[in-house]
Amino acid sequence: MTSPQGRMRPQHPATHRVVDLIDVFGLSVQGVAPGPDATLSGVSVASGDVRPGDLFVALSGLKVHGATFTAQAVEGGAVAILTDQAGVELLAADQPPIPILVAPDPRSLAGPIAAWAHDHPAQGVVTVGITGTNGKTTTSYFVDAALRAQHASTGVMGTVELRIGAEAIESPRTTVEAPVVQSILALMRERGATACTMEVSSHALALGRVGGLEFDVVGFTNLQRDHLDFHGDMEGYFRDKSRLFAPGQARRGVVVVDDVWGQRLAAEAQIPVESVSTLVGAPVAETADWAVTSADIGLDGIGSTFTLRGPDGVEHAAASPLPGRVNVSNAALAVVIAHRAGVDLATAIHAVGHASEIPGRMERVVERGAGMPLGLVDYAHTPDALVLALDAVRPITPGRLILVFGSDGDRDQGKRPLMGEIAARLADVLVVTDENPRSEDPAVIRAAILDGVRGARPDLADVHEATSRSQAIHDAFEIATEQDTIIITGKGHEPTQEIAGVFHRYNDRDVLLAAARARRELEGQDA
Structure with missing residues (x-):
C-alpha cells in the first residue's frame, strides 16, 4: 500500500525517456534493454510506493537489500530498476521483465535523478534548509511564519509534518528520502507554493536525502551530543552536518556561533556564511555579523523580547513567541534566515514574534x-x-x-x-x-x-x-x-x-x- 508521503506527487508529472536517463547519468544496462519510447514519470526507493511509470531505486539497506523487493516494484508498475552490483547479483536468478540499470552508488544518484525526472522543481521555489541537534523544528516554523508573510502559499518538510499550503500529513522522519523530497517540491510548484522550509538531519546528509537540491539559504542551530551510534563521535557528527554548507548543496548560510562547533562551521564553510551570536555578552558577539545584545527571557507562557544588532550596527527590537533562552536563539536565527531568503527584515521580525504554537515544543x-x-x-x-x-x-x-x-x-x-x-x-x-x-x-x-x-x-x-x-x-x-x-x-x-x-x-x-x-x-x- 502506498504510504501517505508516497502519494504526495504532482497530478501532471513530467515524463522523460529511460534511454535519456541512461545517457544523462552514465548508467549501464543489464537484462532487458529499454525501448526507445519507454518513459518514466517518477522515482521511488520504497517498493510499496511505486506507481506506474516509476524508476525503482533498489538500495542496500541496514538489514536487507532493496532488490529483494523488485517483484513488488514491478507489480506496482516500475519501468526500470536502478541498483548496484550487489542488487544485480540478487536478481541474477530471477531476472525481472524490465531493464536493470546499474551504478556503483545508486544512493548518491537517487536525488539528482528524481530532480531531473521532475524537471528540477526547486528552481521555482525559495528553499530553506535548517540543521543542528536541537531547535530545527522550532526554527523552521518560525522561518515558515516569516515566509508566509511574503508568499501566498508555502511548504514545510520536517519532523512534525509534510505540508503544502493548508494540507498536511504526518512526517515519517525528520527528512524524507530524496525522491519524496523532489516529488513534494514538484507538487508544491504545481499548486503554486513558492517557498519551502525543510529540516535537514545529519542522517539525511550522510545518506544523500537532499541530493539534487541546492538550497537558497541554510541555517545551523547548534551541535550537541546525539546520534553518536550512527556518526561514531562528535567529529563525525560535525562532518556530516557540515555537508549542508557545501557548494552545490546551498548558496548561502546562517550559523549560530554560540558553541565551538558553530564557530568552526562559520570559519570553514565553503559558501558565504553570516554568523549569529545569541548569548548576551558573549565574546564572540563582538565579531559576529548579527548579535543579540539584550534579552528579557519570558516565563510562564509569555514569550521573550530581545534586541538584535545587524551587520550595519543598527539594533532592532524583536521577540520570540515561546519562553526560554533557547527560543531567543531560535527566533534570532529564523529572522536572519528569512531575511536572507528575501523577506523584508521588519516583516520577518514581526512574523517570527507572532508565530503560532509549535507541536511538542514547550x-x-x-x-x-x-x-x-x-x-x-x-x-x-x-x-x-x-x-x-x-x-x-x-x-x-x-x-x-x-x-x-x-x-x-x-x-x-x-x-x-x-x-x-x-x-x-x-x-x-x-x-x-x-x-x-x-x-x-x-x-x-x-x-x-x-x-x-x-x-x-x-x-x-x-x-x-x-x-x-x-x-x-x-x-x-x-x-x-x-x-x-x-x-x-x-x-x-x-x-x-x-x-x-x-x-x-x-x-x-x-x-x-x-x-x-x-x-x-x-x-x-x-x-
Whole structure:
C-alpha cells in the first residue's frame, strides 16, 4: 500500500525517456534493454510506493537489500530498476521483465535523478534548509511564519509534518528520502507554493536525502551530543552536518556561533556564511555579523523580547513567541534566515514574534489552576536539551518539578546515564519510563538511566520507574499538586511509540489530557 508521503506527487508529472536517463547519468544496462519510447514519470526507493511509470531505486539497506523487493516494484508498475552490483547479483536468478540499470552508488544518484525526472522543481521555489541537534523544528516554523508573510502559499518538510499550503500529513522522519523530497517540491510548484522550509538531519546528509537540491539559504542551530551510534563521535557528527554548507548543496548560510562547533562551521564553510551570536555578552558577539545584545527571557507562557544588532550596527527590537533562552536563539536565527531568503527584515521580525504554537515544543497542554498542575510536553531528548527544558520551567514552578522521561533504544547508549544525572540534579521528582525502545529491552535502557540518577541521588529519593509511558504520565498526575509542574520530555509531537519493531499509536499530549480528565472526574466524585 502506498504510504501517505508516497502519494504526495504532482497530478501532471513530467515524463522523460529511460534511454535519456541512461545517457544523462552514465548508467549501464543489464537484462532487458529499454525501448526507445519507454518513459518514466517518477522515482521511488520504497517498493510499496511505486506507481506506474516509476524508476525503482533498489538500495542496500541496514538489514536487507532493496532488490529483494523488485517483484513488488514491478507489480506496482516500475519501468526500470536502478541498483548496484550487489542488487544485480540478487536478481541474477530471477531476472525481472524490465531493464536493470546499474551504478556503483545508486544512493548518491537517487536525488539528482528524481530532480531531473521532475524537471528540477526547486528552481521555482525559495528553499530553506535548517540543521543542528536541537531547535530545527522550532526554527523552521518560525522561518515558515516569516515566509508566509511574503508568499501566498508555502511548504514545510520536517519532523512534525509534510505540508503544502493548508494540507498536511504526518512526517515519517525528520527528512524524507530524496525522491519524496523532489516529488513534494514538484507538487508544491504545481499548486503554486513558492517557498519551502525543510529540516535537514545529519542522517539525511550522510545518506544523500537532499541530493539534487541546492538550497537558497541554510541555517545551523547548534551541535550537541546525539546520534553518536550512527556518526561514531562528535567529529563525525560535525562532518556530516557540515555537508549542508557545501557548494552545490546551498548558496548561502546562517550559523549560530554560540558553541565551538558553530564557530568552526562559520570559519570553514565553503559558501558565504553570516554568523549569529545569541548569548548576551558573549565574546564572540563582538565579531559576529548579527548579535543579540539584550534579552528579557519570558516565563510562564509569555514569550521573550530581545534586541538584535545587524551587520550595519543598527539594533532592532524583536521577540520570540515561546519562553526560554533557547527560543531567543531560535527566533534570532529564523529572522536572519528569512531575511536572507528575501523577506523584508521588519516583516520577518514581526512574523517570527507572532508565530503560532509549535507541536511538542514547550507545549502547554494542561494549565495550572483549579487543583491542576501545569503540564507540558517537550521534545528534549539530548542532555543539553534536557538542561534547557528543565531550566526553563523551574522559574515558573512554585512547587515541585516532576519529570517524566526515558531514552531511545537502538541509539547512542552513552547519553542515557547523562540524562539520568541531569534529571536527578534539576528535577524534584523523576518518573523514568520508556521512550522508543525499538529492538532493545526497555528494562536495560531504564537501568542505564537509573545508573546516572544514582550518581547524583544515591538513595533514589522521589524516583519512580514505570514500564508503560502512559502509566508514567498518570502516575505523575497522581503525585502532583496544583503548585507542581509536570514536564514530559523525549517524544514531543510524535504520534507513535516503537516497541519491539512495532509502531503503536501514541501521543504524550493525548495521554496528558486523558490523565487530567481522569483526575477531574475523580475529584468531582470525591467532592
